[in-house]
Amino acid sequence: MMPNTVLLVDDEPVFNFITENLLKRINLAKEVYSVFNGKEAMKLLQDAFAGVRNIPSHIFLDLNMPVMNGFSFLEEFNKLPPDQRDDIKIIVVSSSQNPLDIAKAKSYGIEDYISKPLSPDVLKQILA
Known part of the structure; x- marks a missing residue:
């Protein structure tokens, strides 16, 4: 099963650009959204739940971002009703090995x- 929609949440535009191109090139996502912090990600999810966009099947989440970091996003995400969040898989992608x-x-x-x-290879393992 190919995931339809992936949401990239990372404040590094280069990471988002490279990952989006990689996902499309190896045919693992039809649609990729990119945002730069957790606040933008929550707004995108609210739009998706309202039917304005497709709901992402996977979210690739950075931890260290301005405005709303990955932990704050996870906190907010977990407050969503279970029927909204249960089918969305979150993968933290971080340079932190702490x-x-x-x-x-x-x-x-x-x-x-x-x-x-x-x-x-890592993307195929997660999304294939």
Whole structure:
């Protein structure tokens, strides 16, 4: 099953650009949204739940971002009604290998925690 929609949440435009192109090139996503912080991600999700956009099947989430970081996003995401969030898989993609960050992220029920940069093999493992 190919995921229809992936949401990239990262404040590095280069990461978003490269990952979006990679996902499309290896045919793992039909649609990719990119936002630069958790606040923009929550707005996009609200639009998706309202029918304005497709609801992402997967969210690739950075932890260290301005405005609203990854942990604050996870906090807000987990307040959503279960029927809205249950089918969305969140994968934290971070340069942090701090065991405390990893444990904290996993406590929010994320699907996986992986290190930057993303490779085609890692993306295939997660999305295929």
